[in-house]
Amino acid sequence: MTPHHVVVGAGPVGRHVAELLAGRGDRVTIVTRSGRDTGLPHVGHVGLDASDATALTRVTEGAATLYNCANPGDYTQWERAWPPLASALTTAAERTGAVYAITGNLYPYGPVDGPMHPGLPDAATDHKGILRARLWADALAAHDAGRLRTVEVRASDYVGPGIGENGHITRVLPAALRGRAVSMVGRTDLPHTFTDVLDVARTLVAAAEDEGSHGRTWMVPSNAPRSQQQALTDVLAAAGAPRVTVRRLPAGLFRTVGLVSPMMREIADMTYQWTAPYVVDDHESRERFGIDPTPWDEVCRRTATGAAA
Template sequence: MSQHHVVIGAGPVGRHIAELLAERGDRVTVATRSGRDTGLRGVTHVALDASDAAALTRVTEGATALYNCANPGNYTQWEQVWPPLATSLLTTAERTGAVYAITGNLYPYGPVDGPMRPDLPDAATDHKGILRARLWADARAAHEAGRIRAVEVRAADYVGPGTGANGHITRVLPAALQGKAVSMIGRTNLPHSFTEVLDVARTLVAAADDHGSHGRTWMVPSNEPRSQRQVVTEMLASAGKPPVTVRRLPAGMLRALGLVSPMMREISDMSYQWTAPYVIDDSESRARFGIEPTPWDEVCRRTVAGLRA
């Protein structure tokens, strides 16, 4: 029997979720501020301010799941944008009974010593990590109180089609594809986990469907860690292009730039991710959901094709 799902956001994760759900025959509504059409057959699009709980509730009434794939693009505005948006999503989930499925990231953990696992505490001290940790804590508390059903999946840095300028790798790939040298944050030779956006969508859909998985966080199955230099080189190779020079942008330089640029200050706060190994342990998710990451050579091809498109 066809079910109804509401997806907030039409970025790479939201679009992939909508596509997966539509392909299996479910009804899907994608809500964005602009109401822009994703081009997906059978998917309904609505223009909506998701921080308006009354409007969001009207759209979500009767839905099986509500997917939070929102991604406020301006780092400097997170404290203003996220709290009312998250409150509206929680309120809507409680009013409608829809499963609240959250697209999370690794920020809540803060700097770590060893692989990140779901059982690690959310110990971030930077304001973005604290904010994201609080958003999940609020959802988990509502779940434990029996007010909603919630689950969050956490992904490493995105690769794959649609990531564009917001992806750490894809922001430099256009220049690299033209044979130009590129600059990457921090150390370029350390192991780092990267997650294909399709796999984020696959895991979130599986988690929303699996009621036994609710009330906790899960890691998105991802390929073996690779250094920044290695990823750029392998992406280029998939396009038949030779390696380029990958320069290091030191954390100290980011801090200096942050004295005059609010955006660079925000990026500098997260530079710890690139000064030590930053990898995930996704073994629980693989075992629970039976999901393996998209093969890396395919990830490379999809990423480059997405940029060229």
């Protein structure tokens, strides 16, 4: 019988997950509010509010895996949007027996003094990091109680196609491709890990299907860290474009503007990621799943091509 998978979210990770699974002949259903067709071949689409546990359970019935690739984009709405969504996803996995595979991020760790790895405690102090840590803790508690099977993979800042304004490199890439000077957050010369969205999808699928990996978090294999300026320069080179002037946006600027702008206040909470090295240690994932990151040259080409599409 052909396995069926439900993917909640049609952003870059959800699309890559669906494409990987459908490409090997599995049945895939993407769930979004609109139900809009992504154009991916052999992939079904359903429109529903994924925070409706009953509706989501109905779609997930009989599925092998429920992939959480959702990403409420507005930080100011996270406290409202995430808890009911995560609760519905957990409930649907419990009711159907589907493996619950979660796309995570590094926010739960908060500021760090060295490379991030799964053995670090979730010690965030900002509300977004605390929230994401709590959502994982809730899913893990259900796993430990035997009510479901779950796993979370955590990735650093995304590169690759389809990221757009949600990526620190891709946000400035269109202007840089036109030869304009750009501004980037914090220090632009510090080592920072960037993760290709394709590698997020590859790791998420591998972790979901490896029963022995469940009940914990894993880091997505990523290329060696590069500074913001170097990463942007590399992507420009892949597009045959010259390097551009990169200006710094001081972290303090976001705190000042945040006095009158809720969104800038939310971004200010995260500027610690750009004022010190922000590096991932992914050796456990590489060893467990046999996954190496997509070569950096290819990552840069994919990112540049995606920006031009």
